[in-house]
Amino acid sequence: MAEFDYIIVGAGSAGCALANRLTQDGAHTVLLLEAGGSDRRLWVQVPIGYGKSFYDPRVNWMYRTEAEPALDGRAGYWPRGKLLGGSSSINAMVHIRGQPADFDAWRAHGNPGWGWRDVLPYFIKSEDFPAGEPGWRGAGGPLHVTDVAAQSHALCAAFLRAGEEIGLARTPDFNGSRPEGIGHYQITTRGGLRMSAARAYLRPAMGRRNLRVETHARATGIRFAALRATGVDYLQHGVRKTAQARGEVILAAGSVVSPQLLHLSGIGPGAELAPLGIPVLRDSPAVGRNLQDHLCIDHLYHARCATLNEELGRW
Ligand SMILES: Cc1cc2nc3c(=O)[nH]c(=O)nc-3n(C[C@H](O)[C@H](O)[C@H](O)COP(=O)(O)OP(=O)(O)OC[C@H]3O[C@@H](n4cnc5c(N)ncnc54)[C@H](O)[C@@H]3O)c2cc1C
Known part of the structure; x- marks a missing residue:
């Protein structure tokens, strides 16, 4: 079984920065697991491609929320990046x-x-x-x-x-x-191209011998010895694999999946996990609660001058 000092789950904004910093001095080995694929795609690199990747399941998890009582029962759309760079590869770059x-x-x-x-x-x-x-x-x-x-x-x-x-x-x-x-x-752009966390942090570290990046590798659970995380189970191209961590397992799979992985690994609200057949390792009711998001609402107006829609629409 492959063994590393650190295993980072998720190559998004946080995971890319961590992978770079933790491998910088050459003293530690790092495995970076990413469920999605490469970010070498035209509509990821070119800023205006934002509109394309917003609804592209090849690079986007495209979650939907449950019906929200506070939104009159509406289910919200939750785009999240699914590729190297994570959401920083599909976000609006503000x-x-x-x-x-x-x-x-x-x-x-x-x-x-x-x-x-x-x-x-x-x-x-x-x-x-x-x-x-x-x-x-x-x-x-x-x-x-x-x-x-x-x-x-x-x-x-x-x-x-x-x-x-x-x-x-x-x-x-x-x-x-x-x-x-x-x-x-x-x-966040440079030379007219998107400056994602993958471009800023991961790309410069990719050549380091102490960093291994695995794409299409979806973590399915964290392994524990007592209450210490010792490794990660993941699925890659249909094959179940496990990697072991001498030092730490770092969850950087985003605000939705990081707590989900803890739940699947037995850390969360025991009263909800036990009926699902998940052995409760640590009853922590707060894990997965209190998520807050900022809602975006479009205001649409007719304009009397030409907008970017007219200028770029033909393209
Ligand atoms: C459409 C959109 C527009 C946005 N616009 C802006 C903006 O203009 N400015 C701004 O500051 N912020 C913006 N954001 C928010 C910002 O991009 C995120 O807050 C930030 O990227 C989150 O970083 P993260 O590391 O927590 O998660 P992410 O960057 O989402 O990374 C999580 C990574 O984990 C991977 N992953 C998930 N599950 C697993 C698993 N089981 N195993 C392995 N890997 C897994 C995902 O594929 C992903 O690559 C936007 C986000 C979106 C989606």
């Missing part, structure tokens, strides 16, 4: 950090190390945005960020003016010292 107050609220809830001042150095370290405000923005990091404000459509300027008229403060940079307000987004 580069915007959370609000400092939100991080501070996490810390205040009993999570040391997650306050704004704690996480800011990592945001700065990750970035390549040389024109940014010193002390807030980073240069030379793996994740290249592009300012596209100068190329924005004329309607954007009208929209921003309207925002100012109703009293919203204009901010020149959501990731600078004035994160709240109305302004232009920056995007």
